[in-house]
Amino acid sequence: MIGRERPRWLAGAMKMQNTIRTALGLVAVVALAIPAAAAEKKEFRYNVAPGTSVTVVNDYGSVRVRASQARQVVVTATASSSKVEVVSAHNANRVEVRTHFLQKAGESDGRVEYDIQVPADANVIVRTATGPVLVQGVNGDVSVDADTGKVEVRDSNGHVRARTVSGPITLANLKDSFVEATSVGGQVMLNNVAGKNVSVNTTGGPIAFAGDFAGGGQYSLSSHSGTIDVTLPASASVDVTAHSVTGSVENDFPLNPPAHPTMALAQGKSLAGTSNAGASSVHLRTFSGRIRVKKQ
């Protein structure tokens, strides 16, 4: 029995160790409790009529807007700190959700994450600075402005307008849309985007288009110094013109020369031709950026 007894110094050390463990545990609980208290989650629900407009104004956090079957707008907002609050209002056919700064706050403590469900026919307007934006499945008019935030609009067939200063823009699976995408320095990617009027414009941001230019529409992709890459299948029915003032134009897509050229063609700087019935008009323009047309 005596042999199994702990020495006094060891018992003291163990007691000390337990005290430290308890203290560390308390610190951990407190540390976990602080962000839990700071990150406030709010939910707003509004019954809305067809064609309601939903406006979201947020500086830093992400905004995700998705279409749902219900005739409701459901806003779930999570504020990162008590320095910001979410203000939401429903007036007639308009829902407005806005981040409101109660104190000066930066990107980490001024962040609010929005997850919003809207009826598919809603019109959506989002304005952010750095936060990413996703709008999915909305068939009303969609307008998104962001400074550096990434903008993504997909699975829609309304009027889509996306503008950024340097944030990348991705538009995917848009049908029968009227599309305007403008970025100064951000990349603009379009995958399976079709409509009567599709217009993309950048200064230095590269433009990438992959799709068949369906719908017999007018497609205009232009950049000052950014590259334009177009990838289209052999089945595409297009009437293409491309020109770069000081850059180059490369093509490996089989095009029939135009019967009545509308522009003077210079080798390596411009091209014009049709494929199949030439249903859609495609204009590719750069000042100094390289243009490349490729077969899928």
Add this chain to the structure above:
Amino acid sequence: MTCADFQRVLPYIIETGGKAEEERHLRECPICSDLVQDLRYIAEQAKLLVPMEDPSPRVWNGIKGSLEREGMIKPARARGRLLGPIPWMAALGAMILVSFGAFLVERGRQQQPGAQLDEQPPVVRAVSLNTIATEQDDEQLLQHVAAARPASSRAYESNLKQVNASIAEAKKTLQQDPDDGDARQSLHRAYGQKAMIYEMATRSLP
């Protein structure tokens, strides 16, 4: 007083009446008296013309045609070529001005104490209509962004620089070949991008 002396001060006399010496000349000189009478009649009739609508474009075209036939003015060539880049550059400049104006309005609003928490009416500042956004305007815009949205400040600075470079590049090409339609389109788009930067920088965020 001679007729020449009288007619030199004629506008003043018609507006406010003349001095004794001028009144005397008016009474004594039938030529100057008739002249003043005619001018007063024209002034009265002109007042009646004010509410009238402008003549239709057909009237102006008729006048233009007559002047051309009489050799008073040269017939216009293709409009775009005759006017050159200046009018549409002015139009593009106006686009930027609108955005710049919005910027000044927004900045004026933000300079109001407590503007962020309490909605204040915008303070409209005078904007010169003869200038497009200058380097100084750009600098002010960047200062505004740095204060209002510091996280976006660097992006605005580098992209504004990029747009200005693209404007300069397209302008240079256009000066070398004013008939280069694609360079002109590039310049048009570059101005559009600059207008967008101004608009984006001044839009309302939290």
